[in-house]
Amino acid sequence: MRSALLALVVLMAGAIAATAETRTSARELLPPELQAQQADDDANPGMLWVTSGQQLWSMPAGANAKSCSECHGDATTSMRGIAARYPAIDAKSGRLMNLEQRINNCRTANMAAAALPYEGEDLLALTAYVAHQSRGLPVSVRIDNAAAPHFEAGRRFYFERQGQLNVSCSQCHDDNVGRRLRGDRISSGLPTAWPAYRLDWQKMGSLHRRLRACSLGVRAEQLDFGSPEYVNLELYLAGRADGHLVETPGLRK
């Protein structure tokens, strides 16, 4: 009995480890020439947004004419590793914030500047620039304490069948990884490349824009950019991407 139980525990641990290791980034499913293009900073179109984010970083804004760099200094050191642990709970408000919201929070609370519109060029550029400082670092978000209920809400959303076509995220991104949905090969749905440049959009877009496309694909409601449901979902996606490396700026079809 004891040994049977032990064997089961070992088996389950094995199963969990296996899933973490076998998750597939959409990058690995791209044709080799697009993979090479993402890896080459001179050819990756997302780098244009990173460069424009770098310019915005030291540009004064808001009533006090402050720039990000005045408080945070050199982003290559101060922002290194930050994106890998977002979404995160903001200690002051107790709210779960993703990187876009955290940047906007700095603008409104610390710079007396207006929030930048979600999906506008400036917020995409700043988010890409900050996230890029974590490229190559493993995702490691907190999912305990105050973050736990958000992670759980995201997990429930992920496994819930939805839309007129009644399909859950998991049915595609767990059960059918590597298979073809028409011509698209399905990845594990990792959030590690975003903001990313999509050839289909001919521009950079946020993770939430990608999520809205998946929602609409199953004819489900598209939630607002930055909606609490999508931020919770983003935390769940980051939790299941634990240890996977940040890729921003990704290149996608």
Add this chain to the structure above:
Amino acid sequence: MRGASQGWRAGLIGLAFCFVPPALATEVRIATFEAVGDAIPAPLDGLAGDSTRGQKLVRDRETGNCLICHQAPVANEPFQGDLAPSLAGVGGRLSVGQLRLRLVDQSKLNPATLMPAYHRVDGLTRVAARYRNRPVFSAQEIEDVVAWLATLKE
């Protein structure tokens, strides 16, 4: 490769922005039906299906879009999915009544199925407003598609 991706995007996604299927203009009712075993023996609402229209619905990226998941023996469709069994020969494997039930609601046979129920509106979550309380296929469209599937003998 670009054409490939467009199936998922133009088909399922583009729809919300630019295309209003005629079915949406009028209320679409759910036909009452009786399942016997794993089949619905009687045509929905007693309607006769048209296999030519059926094939169109199967290929149409705005409605049936079956080829997003399935392969089928049709010409000029280079990008077909591989998430589901091929439809080749399905009319030989399954009776018309069995085909009808699988199309109306596959989840009656396999609650965990990936295949959408094409003629059902209840028990769905977070359906986009424009599709709410509307089945993917009307009773007539179910019969049309069943008629085409029945021709796939090999």
